[in-house]
Amino acid sequence: MDYFKGFKMVPAVREIFDEATDEILMNLQAEFFSSRFGYMGVSDEDGHLLISSYYLKEGNVRDLYLDVIHELIHVRQFKEGKELFDESVEYVDRPTEVEAYKHAVKEARRLGMSDDEIVEYLKVTWLSEEEVRRLAKNVGVKVVRKPSQGLRARIS
Ligand SMILES: [Zn+2]
Numbered sequence: 001m002d003y004f005k006g007f008k009m010v011p012a013v014r015e016i017f018d019e020a021t022d023e024i025l026m027n028l029q030a031e032f033f034s035s036r037f038g039y040m041g042v043s044d045e046d047g048h049l050l051i052s053s054y055y056l057k058e059g060n061v062r063d064l065y066l067d068v069i070h071e072l073i074h075v076r077q078f079k080e081g082k083e084l085f086d087e088s089v090e091y092v093d094r095p096t097e098v099e100a101y102k103h104a105v106k107e108a109r110r111l112g113m114s115d116d117e118i119v120e121y122l123k124v125t126w127l128s129e130e131e132v133r134r135l136a137k138n139v140g141v142k143v144v145r146k147p148s149q150g151l152r153a154r155i156s
Contacts, residue, residue: 047078073100
């Protein structure tokens with residue numbers, strides 16, 4: 001509520017928490033860490049939000065917005081008692097990630113982003129081209145052209 005003002009009014013957020021939106025966001029703690037690595041995440045210990053202050057400063061606003069939408073799905077999943085980081089399933093196939101990405105992709109489309117632009121958004125430093133393609137497929141995004149060489153880091 002203090003750092004990401006107005007999110008409680010965003011329909012994509014209200015869709016996640018429904019009637020509990022105000023209460024959950026009011027009680028959601030945001031922890032900022034200073035590292036050039038990492039973007040955002042949710043603690044699997046108590047479900048609070050973790051944000052790289054470097055990413056917050058340097059990241060693209062649209063990406064940051066979509067990332068918050070993505071992370072809020074993890075906040076709900078944590079409250080539902082789901083295991084957020086099930087290492088037995090690869091990141092791009094993990095049901096908790098696919099659900100979070102699907103919701104962010106839906107919002108990206110509402111913002112008018114094309115599938116090409118969404119694929120660019122999906123390219124994060126720790127994913128290979130093949131994994132980006134698989135993630136895109138898992139979340140219903142069409143990869144038309146071959147992803148460019150080298151991942152565009154969202155931070156640096
Ligand atoms: Zn995630």
